[in-house]
């Protein structure tokens with residue numbers, strides 16, 4: 001039974017990629033009728049202000065969980081086709097591989113402190129084709145020419161353009177929000193403080209308006225909790241954890257590869273500033289991920305940390321400049337274009353995950369009309385479209401139809 005004629009007030013908590021794709025797919029569901037179905041996103045800070053605006057954006061058929069990956073990968077391709085995603089959010093197919101390399105010390109680069117205080121770095125001119133050809137290491141694809149030949153120890157393919165793609169997550173998320181708005185979705189900026197229920201069913205959402213600071217209540221027949229790592233702040237029963245991760249964007253116009261690296265740092269690896277040794281790493285192996293983007297940049301991210309607990313809102317997330325500089329130094333130790341490119345962004349965000357592993361959680365809870373769509377770990381960009389589509393089916397059809405997702409049932413985890 002569908003709920004075509006039924007009046008619905010659908011409230012989505014959180015304007016990250018999951019909330020925005022859910023809003024988009026609700027408006028594309030055959031039962032959606034803007035005159036009887038009111039859809040509202042309530043976002044505490046701004047659209048895509050959390051991980052959804054600061055992620056890498058890799059999409060892969062080899063991601064997890066297998067129950068939703070193929071559906072989501074296909075929907076990404078269809079959306080890109082329908083809305084000119086190549087232009088609008090940088091959608092493209094990519095090569096992907098894992099690289100083993102030995103980092104070298106170059107002193108400070110990328111506008112970091114005191115160039116020349118360490119060993120002089122050697123500039124390899126990108127336009128010099130002859131020299132560029134010589135820098136390609138054996139065993140690595142010919143066009144993966146942005147790693148220094150002396151640094152590369154090995155390469156293995158993880159995906160190719162038939163199994164791997166990418167989007168610019170901020171552009172994709174804000175586009176989903178815009179397309180949903182054009183189809184009738186309203187966006188309110190405010191922080192949800194409570195989900196109101198009565199007799200075993202939801203009946204409203206209470207929030208503090210971002211501008212006025214007034215406490216308001218919005219009546220609701222259906223509430224979708226998609227506040228990423230903040231989901232458990234809004235709904236403490238949700239077993240969702242948060243882990244901080246840093247990333248950088250460097251200007252470097254390089255070939256179309258997403259690279260998972262393992263870099264052995266030399267014993268003397270360190271950063272010097274104003275003549276003082278600020279930091280030294282001894283015999284450490286680090287694993288920055290580097291994704292070339294079609295806008296002539298490379299996105300790179302490092303490992304997560306749990307030093308600072310999740311703050312109340314995304315605008316209070318603390319970015320540790322030293323951790324960003326570490327990522328820049330690690331990448332620069334094996335790649336000349338990344339060593340020389342201007343740093344365009346240094347940022348931090350929190351990854352949502354399900355306590356004890358598994359997930360994401362997609363589906364209904366024991367409260368009628370209350371749904372969870374959260375805990376997407378490091379594949380939330382990839383799995384956003386399937387999540388949005390499946391949430392639209394839960395709301396309008398009462399069950400998931402496009403994929404078999406019993407394993408992701410929130411009731412198993414609550």
Ligand SMILES: Cc1cc2nc3c(=O)[nH]c(=O)nc-3n(C[C@H](O)[C@H](O)[C@H](O)COP(=O)(O)OP(=O)(O)OC[C@H]3O[C@@H](n4cnc5c(N)ncnc54)[C@H](O)[C@@H]3O)c2cc1C
Pocket residue numbers: 013014015016017018019042043044045046047048049050051052053054055056057058059190191192193226227228229230231233234245246247301302313314349350351352373374375376377378379380381382383
């Ligand atoms: C460094 C890094 C790299 C990544 N790279 C990739 C990748 O390459 N590919 C991939 O598939 N995935 C990647 N991910 C994972 C992906 O970013 C996340 O899984 C995804 O962004 C989660 O989206 P979300 O909408 O659930 O959460 P979020 O993006 O955190 O959005 C939640 C939203 O809820 C809002 N909110 C919070 N509290 C409230 C409240 N009380 N009321 C109203 N709104 C509220 C927040 O302001 C925020 O906008 C990466 C993650 C990290 C950290």
